[in-house]
Amino acid sequence: MSTSVAKTLSAQPTDLYARIRSYHRIVVLTEGFSKPFCAKTAMSLLRYRHSDVIAVLDATEDGKFADELFGVGETVPVVSSLDNLDADSLFLGTALTGGALPAAWRNIILNALVRGMDVVSGMHDFLSDDPEFSRVAKENGALLIDVRRNNEHVTSTGVPFRSECLRVHTVGQDCSLGKMVVSLEVQRELANRGEDAQFVATGQTGIMISGAGVPVDCVVSDFVNGSVEALIRRNEHHDMLLIEGQGSISHPSFSAVTMGLLHGCAPDGLIYCYEVGRESVKGLSSVALLPHRTMIDAYLANASLRHPSKLIGIAMNSRSVSATQADAERERMQQEYGLPVCDVYRHGATCLADAVLNLKRELGK
Amino acid sequence: MSTSVAKTLSAQPTDLYARIRSYHRIVVLTEGFSKPFCAKTAMSLLRYRHSDVIAVLDATEDGKFADELFGVGETVPVVSSLDNLDADSLFLGTALTGGALPAAWRNIILNALVRGMDVVSGMHDFLSDDPEFSRVAKENGALLIDVRRNNEHVTSTGVPFRSECLRVHTVGQDCSLGKMVVSLEVQRELANRGEDAQFVATGQTGIMISGAGVPVDCVVSDFVNGSVEALIRRNEHHDMLLIEGQGSISHPSFSAVTMGLLHGCAPDGLIYCYEVGRESVKGLSSVALLPHRTMIDAYLANASLRHPSKLIGIAMNSRSVSATQADAERERMQQEYGLPVCDVYRHGATCLADAVLNLKRELGK
Numbered sequence: 001m002s003t004s005v006a007k008t009l010s011a012q013p014t015d016l017y018a019r020i021r022s023y024h025r026i027v028v029l030t031e032g033f034s035k036p037f038c039a040k041t042a043m044s045l046l047r048y049r050h051s052d053v054i055a056v057l058d059a060t061e062d063g064k065f066a067d068e069l070f071g072v073g074e075t076v077p078v079v080s081s082l083d084n085l086d087a088d089s090l091f092l093g094t095a096l097t098g099g100a101l102p103a104a105w106r107n108i109i110l111n112a113l114v115r116g117m118d119v120v121s122g123m124h125d126f127l128s129d130d131p132e133f134s135r136v137a138k139e140n141g142a143l144l145i146d147v148r149r150n151n152e153h154v155t156s157t158g159v160p161f162r163s164e165c166l167r168v169h170t171v172g173q174d175c176s177l178g179k180m181v182v183s184l185e186v187q188r189e190l191a192n193r194g195e196d197a198q199f200v201a202t203g204q205t206g207i208m209i210s211g212a213g214v215p216v217d218c219v220v221s222d223f224v225n226g227s228v229e230a231l232i233r234r235n236e237h238h239d240m241l242l243i244e245g246q247g248s249i250s251h252p253s254f255s256a257v258t259m260g261l262l263h264g265c266a267p268d269g270l271i272y273c274y275e276v277g278r279e280s281v282k283g284l285s286s287v288a289l290l291p292h293r294t295m296i297d298a299y300l301a302n303a304s305l306r307h308p309s310k311l312i313g314i315a316m317n318s319r320s321v322s323a324t325q326a327d328a329e330r331e332r333m334q335q336e337y338g339l340p341v342c343d344v345y346r347h348g349a350t351c352l353a354d355a356v357l358n359l360k361r362e363l364g365k
Numbered sequence: 366m367s368t369s370v371a372k373t374l375s376a377q378p379t380d381l382y383a384r385i386r387s388y389h390r391i392v393v394l395t396e397g398f399s400k401p402f403c404a405k406t407a408m409s410l411l412r413y414r415h416s417d418v419i420a421v422l423d424a425t426e427d428g429k430f431a432d433e434l435f436g437v438g439e440t441v442p443v444v445s446s447l448d449n450l451d452a453d454s455l456f457l458g459t460a461l462t463g464g465a466l467p468a469a470w471r472n473i474i475l476n477a478l479v480r481g482m483d484v485v486s487g488m489h490d491f492l493s494d495d496p497e498f499s500r501v502a503k504e505n506g507a508l509l510i511d512v513r514r515n516n517e518h519v520t521s522t523g524v525p526f527r528s529e530c531l532r533v534h535t536v537g538q539d540c541s542l543g544k545m546v547v548s549l550e551v552q553r554e555l556a557n558r559g560e561d562a563q564f565v566a567t568g569q570t571g572i573m574i575s576g577a578g579v580p581v582d583c584v585v586s587d588f589v590n591g592s593v594e595a596l597i598r599r600n601e602h603h604d605m606l607l608i609e610g611q612g613s614i615s616h617p618s619f620s621a622v623t624m625g626l627l628h629g630c631a632p633d634g635l636i637y638c639y640e641v642g643r644e645s646v647k648g649l650s651s652v653a654l655l656p657h658r659t660m661i662d663a664y665l666a667n668a669s670l671r672h673p674s675k676l677i678g679i680a681m682n683s684r685s686v687s688a689t690q691a692d693a694e695r696e697r698m699q700q701e702y703g704l705p706v707c708d709v710y711r712h713g714a715t716c717l718a719d720a721v722l723n724l725k726r727e728l729g730k
Contacts, residue, residue: 124518124587153489156617158649217587222489224586224621250670252521256589256625263620284523290670298670305615305655305663 014212016145020120021211023089026053027082027112030093031104034058034069034078040176041122041205042093046073048184048209054087055079057108082111089118091208095148096123110136118143122204124218147207148215154226161266165236166365168312168356169267170245171299173274173289175254176282178344179245180206182273182315182352185344187242189353196239197356200231202261206244216246217257224257228264239365240356243267249298250290251281259302266307269359271352272296275317276329312355313340379577381510385485386576388454391418392447392477395458396469399423399434399443405541406487406570407458411438413549413574419452420444422473447476454483456573460513461488475501483508487569489583512572513580519591526631530601531730533677533721534632535610536664538639538654540619541647543709544610545571547638547680547717550709552607554718561604562721565596567626571609581611582622589622593629604730605721608632614663615655616646624667631672634724636717637661640682641694677720678705 026049030039034056045053046066050073056066059080066073079085090112096102101109109119109127113136121127126146128134137144161167168186170179183199184206190197199206201213214231216224235241243265247254274292281287296311303309314333318326326346333341340351391414395404399421410418411431415438421431424445431438444450455477461467466474474484474492478501486492491511493499502509526532533551535544548564549571555562564571566578579596581589600606608630612619639657646652661676668674679698683691691711698706705716 156649158617158646158652217585219586220582221584221586221589221622221625222582222619225616225618229617251590252523252594252628252671253590254587255628255670256621257586259624260586260621263615263617281523284521287523294670298666301663301666305620305659306617
């Protein structure tokens with residue numbers, strides 16, 4: 001532990017992130033991976049930056065529309081090359097891991113750079129560490145933006161946040177079940193009502209959508225809490241923050257990330273997220289998920305080690321069940337917990353937005 | 366979260382760590398920082414690798430003995446230069462943070478490299494990233510070993526550990542209060558009784574002492590749990606593991622590290638460590654420490670999310686009080702918790718070693 005470290009070792013990527021917001025003619029690359037469960041980033045870009053996306057690039061699905069592949073993105077065309085597109089940027093639509101970049105992806109990225117397009121990636125392996133990509137980008141005045149690159153070396157100051165700023169954090173039974181989406185949908189609903197509510201991204205897709213945030217799973221562990229605290233401090237002038245959760249507090253691989261985030265953002269309220277029917281940890285089928293009650297108790301107990309926190313609602317992801325089953329599950333959970341419950345896609349985020357405003361009133365913020 | 370990442374992006378430092386064990390003529394550098402609270406690493410090297418240390422280097426304290434400066438290290442001489450020493454390595458005796466290396470340290474390190482001595486550092490900023498150090502090391506056949514460098518990119522497998530391997534983990538009310546020392550002293554006591562007990566290092570000093578481990582506070586957060594799991598798997602052939610703790614579960618800055626370590630090593634037993642009289646978080650005087658009971662409950666609840674765990678004993682650091690006060694505190698805590706309590710320096714680690722063996726019997730391991 002380096003209790004006295006409180007500095008920034010290299011320039012913050014904040015300027016690069018801000019540039020992400022400037023793109024309005026984005027091509028999303030999913031070549032060979034245009035499946036809903038593979039292309040989470042692509043789907044979120046199609047949903048939350050719909051008006052900025054001009055095409056999806058996948059030669060194996062050429063001629064289709066985004067909606068046919070992903071159930072989102074309506075008539076955004078799927079194309080086989082960058083020819084004849086007036087694009088400003090290429091966003092990698094999935095974070096490939098565990099090996100070399102496929103040859104097709106390398107060529108498309110090089111092709112985009114040669115055209116002077118910026119390339120935005122959420123992969124753990126950084127494009128800007130690749131000598132060929134770096135050279136070609138430089139030669140053509142293009143930028144490589146690795147949203148997961150983060151060298152912020154800051155530890156906590158222990159200074160409380162602005163007390164009028166309400167912080168609501170999405171936490172979950174597992175990873176990859178919609179915590180970012182819930183945060184975004186609740187923020188949108190509040191913004192539509194004229195509230196000063198800000199989405200706070202903590203993962204690569206959220207950063208690509210909002211052009212700000214900290215890729216918390218890439219921060220060196222000693223600086224996780226501190227970099228989240230700094231992120232909240234950059235946003236505490238807002239009335240309300242909807243802070244994207246990561247992993248889960250019992251996740252065999254990612255509980256360090258979850259805990260640092262939970263303590264770093266010191267939430268006033270928690271929204272618990274789960275997927276109906278999921279029984280084991282994603283990617284670790286031998287590890288059973290823990291009961292909701294156990295998970296909720298763990299989140300509340302851990303959050304409260306740093307700051308008083310309460311559960312204000314539950315978000316269910318019901319993609320794998322029928323509408324009737326989803327409604328029955330919603331009713332059952334509402335009864336059991338006495339709290340608002342919804343699937344933000346099926347039911348909208350109204351009841352969760354109400355819960356945020358109720359908490360605000362209750363805390364006099 | 367990258368659930369599918371399960372690879373090593375670069376060579377493991379395991380070979381370099383092993384080399385650390387080979388040194389038997391170590392000079393410990395503390396130039397200008399020969400104070401007990403500054404030179405934690407130096408003190409631990411003097412205590413736990415006493416027979417391998419030939420000198421402490423601090424020109425400002427030239428001519429003294431280690432014992433006079435640190436209360437440990439007996440007659441190891443304090444010297445003003447590397448001249449006339451037949452040394453094989455220079456260990457940096459404190460992890461300076463937050464700025465450039467002092468000029469005196471630069472010169473001493475360069476001087477050691479020119480003599481062909483390896484230089485071992487636990488700093489967050491890596492010596493091997495410094496072009497001048499790298500060049501001079503290469504020219505003289507010397508090695509730069511940054512024990513905090515770790516690029517292990519592994520996530521959890523979810524596979525249980527060898528069931529006969531008992532895992533005991535030291536956890537604490539705060540950082541820097543003796544968790545490593547307690548793990549080492551209990552391991553030594555068990556080894557002296559002929560037990561196959563292994564110390565498992567998770568910090569830079571522990572690695573310098575044992576020549577193995579993972580510097581968990583430097584691992585990228587997504588890989589904390591996984592790299593600890595891999596560390597335990599490399600050691601699970603032993604009957605008993607004493608796993609060094611880090612930070613604290615409620616630490617504003619470091620709870621991510623603590624949680625990932627707790628889940629990664631899945632301990633059967635916990636030893637809770639605290640310092641008598643400490644009231645606020647080290648380095649954050651505005652943040653009060655939480656009561657022992659709250660902390661212990663939090664550790665047990667969190668550990669048990671992954672693996673059943675119980676508290677087997679309490680280690681108090683009583684350096685700031687008299688022997689009489691220490692004994693009174695010990696008695697009070699024993700009564701309150703009904704468990705063995707000791708200061709391993711004042712009372713020895715006997716009762717904690719007994720507690721480890723009792724747990725082993727109880728679990729039939």
